[in-house]
Amino acid sequence: MVETTYINQSKKILLLGAGELGKETIIEAQRLGLTTIAVDRYENAPAMQVAHYSHVIDMLDKNELRRVIELENPDFIVPEIEAIATEALIDLEKEGYNVVPTAKAVNLTMDREGIRRLASEELGLLTAKYKFADTLYELQTAVKEIGLPCVIKPIMSSSGKGQTVCRSMEDIEVSWNEAIAGGRGKKARVIVEEFIRFDSEITLLTVRSVSGTSYCAPIGHIQKDGDYIESWQPHHMSTEQIEQAEDIAKKITDALGGFGVFGVELFLSEKGVYFSEVSPRPHDTGMVTMGTQDLSEFALHVRAILGYPIEGIRLLTPGASHTIKAWEESKNYQVTGVEEGLSVANTQVRIFGKPETKVGRRMAVVVSTGDSVEEARKYAQTAASKITVSYQ
Numbered sequence: 032m033v034e035t036t037y038i039n040q041s042k043k044i045l046l047l048g049a050g051e052l053g054k055e056t057i058i059e060a061q062r063l064g065l066t067t068i069a070v071d072r073y074e075n076a077p078a079m080q081v082a083h084y085s086h087v088i089d090m091l092d093k094n095e096l097r098r099v100i101e102l103e104n105p106d107f108i109v110p111e112i113e114a115i116a117t118e119a120l121i122d123l124e125k126e127g128y129n130v131v132p133t134a135k136a137v138n139l140t141m142d143r144e145g146i147r148r149l150a151s152e153e154l155g156l157l158t159a160k161y162k163f164a165d166t167l168y169e170l171q172t173a174v175k176e177i178g179l180p181c182v183i184k185p186i187m188s189s190s191g192k193g194q195t196v197c198r199s200m201e202d203i204e205v206s207w208n209e210a211i212a213g214g215r216g217k218k219a220r221v222i223v224e225e226f227i228r229f230d231s232e233i234t235l236l237t238v239r240s241v242s243g244t245s246y247c248a249p250i251g252h253i254q255k256d257g258d259y260i261e262s263w264q265p266h267h268m269s270t271e272q273i274e275q276a277e278d279i280a281k282k283i284t285d286a287l288g289g290f291g292v293f294g295v296e297l298f299l300s301e302k303g304v305y306f307s308e309v310s311p312r313p314h315d316t317g318m319v320t321m322g323t324q325d326l327s328e329f330a331l332h333v334r335a336i337l338g339y340p341i342e343g344i345r346l347l348t349p350g351a352s353h354t355i356k357a358w359e360e361s362k363n364y365q366v367t368g369v370e371e372g373l374s375v376a377n378t379q380v381r382i383f384g385k386p387e388t389k390v391g392r393r394m395a396v397v398v399s400t401g402d403s404v405e406e407a408r409k410y411a412q413t414a415a416s417k418i419t420v421s422y423q
């Protein structure tokens with residue numbers, strides 16, 4: 032392979048996780064002249080299709096992780112997912128590697144326990160009541176303390192995997208089994224949370240950069256079975272709610288440190304703004320920013336990481352996103368109806384190019400804009416209803 036001098040001299044960014052969010056991050060990194068490397072546990076992952084180089088490894092294996100990082104010697108290590116052997120990143124940071132935003136942030140958010148304890152026990156943020164359990168017996172005791180209904184989740188999982196709402200004592204065993212089957216980590220451990228009857232939920236994208244901390248307009252979203260279906264920006268909030276939300280976001284992101292975008296997930300309820308969780312990286316509901324902002328969450332992430340200034344973030348228009356999911360398992364699929372979907376006004380589509388479908392797997396996203404959030408949501412919903420995943 033012939034390499035240009037330019038590529039040889041440019042800084043290297045290595046992404047751990049090569050899904051749709053990583054793909055957009057890589058594209059933005061290339062726009063600023065970086066050499067890009069994508070790593071994931073399967074071949075031909077979305078971000079690998081656009082990265083300069085890629086590796087397929089088990090990212091939960093700390094020796095494999097270290098081997099690839101030492102081989103590539105990147106200037107920036109950027110985790111895109113939670114299921115990584117984060118303890119290796121702590122050591123690598125001590126040895127001089129730059130882990131984005133910080134190894135501490137990545138380690139604390141790797142599972143639900145570290146971040147929840149930090150938010151609630153150290154920073155005093157309002158969260159749902161919670162307990163942890165390692166056995167079915169402990170879970171039964173924990174559920175009695177938290178009360179019904181409650182939400183039971185594996186401590187390490189994402190996109191709602193292994194998560195159930197437990198409504199009666201008879202449900203507990205089913206919830207336990209779901210959590211154990213859906214969890215990513217090696218240990219069988221779950222969190223039980225009080226069920227919050229929120230009015231709405233938002234992601235507050237928070238950017239820490241050399242210019243200080245700034246916030247994107249709040250993104251409202253709807254989740255089904257713990258996974259996001261629709262998001263919109265801006266989400267209407269009172270001045271008091273915005274102040275509370277920004278205060279929570281500032282505290283939690285200051286505690287995590289480093290430069291980059293954070294997705295702060297919050298529940299808005301009569302009792303106030305609850306902290307739910309935070310991703311120290313762009314957020315799936317934030318894909319709407321590809322249509323609404325002058326700099327998308329991916330562009331902001333890369334710019335912040337590189338230490339470039341970010342003087343204010345401009346929301347150009349109201350917008351909405353809607354996911355397109357697969358409902359069967361197949362290596363032979365097509366995203367169909369794109370032409371019909373794109374005949375809806377102000378609408379774009381991003382097809383991720385995942386090599387295979389799985390039940391409930393997100394395969395594409397529609398992003399629409401409008402004069403109002405209502406109009407943008409209507410466009411995105413209409414377009415998404417025309418685009419489907421079909422199997423051969």
Ligand SMILES: Nc1ncnc2c1ncn2[C@@H]1O[C@H](COP(=O)(O)OP(=O)(O)OP(=O)(O)O)[C@@H](O)[C@H]1O
Binds near residue numbers: 182184226
């Ligand atoms: N305590 C709770 N009370 C009410 N609803 C909840 C609670 N916890 C989670 N949910 C609902 O489930 C969704 C997913 O939960 P959570 O964000 O904890 O899981 P996740 O698997 O990490 O999701 P993702 O990785 O997609 O953000 C939340 O966005 C919310 O809609």
Ligand SMILES: [Mg+2]
Binds near residue numbers: 296308
């Ligand atoms: Mg979440």
